[in-house]
Amino acid sequence: MQPNEFRRHGHAVVDWIADYLENPEQWPVLPGVRPGELRSSLPPSPPARGESMDAVLDDFRKLIVPATTHWNHPAFMAYFANSSTGAGVLGEALTAALNVNAMLWRTSPAATELELLTLDWLRQMLGLPEKFFGVIGDTASSNTLYALAAAREMHPELRIRQDGMPGRADMPKVAVYCSEEAHSSVDKAVMTLGFGLSALRKIPTDDQLRMDPEALDAAVKSDRRVGAIPLAVVATVGTTSTTAIDPVPAIAAICEREKMWLHIDASYGGTAAILPEMRYALEGCDRADSLVVNPHKWLFTPMDCSALYTSRPELLKQAFQHVPEFLVVSEGEDVVNLMDYGISLGRRFRALKLWFVIRNFGVEGLQSLIREHIRLAKRLAQWIDDDPTLERLAEVNFSTVVFRHRPAGMAANELNQHNTRVLEKVNATREVYLSHTRVRGSYAFRVAIGNIHTTEAHVRRALDLVREAGRSK
Numbered sequence: 001m002q003p004n005e006f007r008r009h010g011h012a013v014v015d016w017i018a019d020y021l022e023n024p025e026q027w028p029v030l031p032g033v034r035p036g037e038l039r040s041s042l043p044p045s046p047p048a049r050g051e052s053m054d055a056v057l058d059d060f061r062k063l064i065v066p067a068t069t070h071w072n073h074p075a076f077m078a079y080f081a082n083s084s085t086g087a088g089v090l091g092e093a094l095t096a097a098l099n100v101n102a103m104l105w106r107t108s109p110a111a112t113e114l115e116l117l118t119l120d121w122l123r124q125m126l127g128l129p130e131k132f133f134g135v136i137g138d139t140a141s142s143n144t145l146y147a148l149a150a151a152r153e154m155h156p157e158l159r160i161r162q163d164g165m166p167g168r169a170d171m172p173k174v175a176v177y178c179s180e181e182a183h184s185s186v187d188k189a190v191m192t193l194g195f196g197l198s199a200l201r202k203i204p205t206d207d208q209l210r211m212d213p214e215a216l217d218a219a220v221k222s223d224r225r226v227g228a229i230p231l232a233v234v235a236t237v238g239t240t241s242t243t244a245i246d247p248v249p250a251i252a253a254i255c256e257r258e259k260m261w262l263h264i265d266a267s268y269g270g271t272a273a274i275l276p277e278m279r280y281a282l283e284g285c286d287r288a289d290s291l292v293v294n295p296h297k298w299l300f301t302p303m304d305c306s307a308l309y310t311s312r313p314e315l316l317k318q319a320f321q322h323v324p325e326f327l328v329v330s331e332g333e334d335v336v337n338l339m340d341y342g343i344s345l346g347r348r349f350r351a352l353k354l355w356f357v358i359r360n361f362g363v364e365g366l367q368s369l370i371r372e373h374i375r376l377a378k379r380l381a382q383w384i385d386d387d388p389t390l391e392r393l394a395e396v397n398f399s400t401v402v403f404r405h406r407p408a409g410m411a412a413n414e415l416n417q418h419n420t421r422v423l424e425k426v427n428a429t430r431e432v433y434l435s436h437t438r439v440r441g442s443y444a445f446r447v448a449i450g451n452i453h454t455t456e457a458h459v460r461r462a463l464d465l466v467r468e469a470g471r472s473k
């Protein structure tokens with residue numbers, strides 16, 4: 001592509017993005033496609049000769065966009081809603097243009113130093129102590145896995161790095177603890193690290209779905225009695241299902257006494273701590289060994305960008321540093337080589353988009369967006385509480401509201417099926433996208449407010465659609 005051609009298409013793409021972000025409601029939030037429909041509309045084999053970018057961009061507009069679920073749509077309130085932003089998109093574009101690999105300091109001093117600096121800014125915004133060293137990874141799932149790999153390094157006597165675990169008669173059982181409400185990424189981490197799912201203790205929760213520290217204590221003691229090593233606890237600040245906040249101070253005390261690694265999954269909820277009035281959500285997290293928070297969830301940074309903080313960077317490095325001859329450099333301890341803190345050698349320059357977002361919005365700008373999302377969630381909760389045909393099933397700790405439709409006279413055993421149907425009807429309108437969960441077995445809708453374009457009118461409309469679907473036969 002010649003530079004002048006690039007310029008022409010580049011301008012067209014920027015115009016398209018500007019229009020898209022200006023009015024993300026021009027397409028329904030959910031696409032009207034059947035499985036396989038997009039694929040069958042495209043050639044099954046690659047073109048032998050290059051095609052014009054005009055043709056490629058035309059297909060993007062005509063085929064790809066209509067088959068996309070629009071996470072940027074203000075009525076996207078499923079899962080944990082996120083959104084792209086001008087600053088984030090520009091950062092991504094420049095990351096692609098520079099195309100550096102931040103594996104070693106030398107392979108991109110800017111990418112390395114900006115990653116360390118930007119995560120230090122974010123650390124300050126969250127009120128975490130200076131001892132927390134942060135690196136950016138793709139997702140919270142990978143970062144939780146890395147944290148648990150570092151936790152094993154607290155036990156050098158296990159020699160896992162060198163000898164592995166399978167087939168060793170001298171290898172004691174290990175145990176990892178999380179609440180029964182923790183994210184499935186914890187299960188995946190223990191599966192992948194070779195501990196096995198049977199090493200994961202799902203600790204019961206209280207009436208607000210928070211980990212019960214007494215039950216944790218009992219489980220640790222029971223593991224000790226049979227000679228297992230209690231390795232790590234994953235506490236969650238903002239569980240996926242209902243955004244519950246585990247009692248981190250009490251959990252930290254148990255971890256300190258038992259010399260267990262404490263990892264905090266604050267992927268979603270952690271962001272709220274940029275508000276002084278929400279700082280309490282991270283209470284006790286200064287005592288953690290590691291913490292994950294995702295700017296790609298609720299900090300207006302495009303996918304993917306997940307921050308992993310640790311107060312034990314030497315153990316994270318011990319778990320992952322392995323330098324082949326062709327990557328030996330002469331800078332020594334004067335520099336940080338980011339490849340030493342995870343499994344990926346190739347690392348994208350992800351810090352650029354986060355740095356752009358933080359600079360362009362400013363801390364106060366980000367705070368006012370997060371504050372507004374929390375306000376909208378509380379308002380929605382009030383509307384639900386005022387309506388006798390609706391029932392809220394969880395506290396609103398952040399910007400997510402969990403509830404169900406409960407028409408007068410409907411038998412309790414019909415409610416799950418009824419609400420499943422209601423959600424299907426609501427999403428079939430393609431006007432809003434909500435997802436679901438189960439709260440102690442009860443099927444419930446989740447309305448997660450995290451999109452920069454979402455207003456009170458969108459939230460109101462989502463609730464009206466639930467009411468209409470609930471009434472209809």
Ligand SMILES: Cc1ncc(COP(=O)(O)O)c(C=O)c1O
Pocket residue numbers: 080138139140141142183185236238239240265267268294306
């Ligand atoms: C509490 C929690 N932890 C971890 C994850 C996984 O995040 P990621 O998609 O970045 O792996 C999620 C996803 O929603 C989550 O809600």
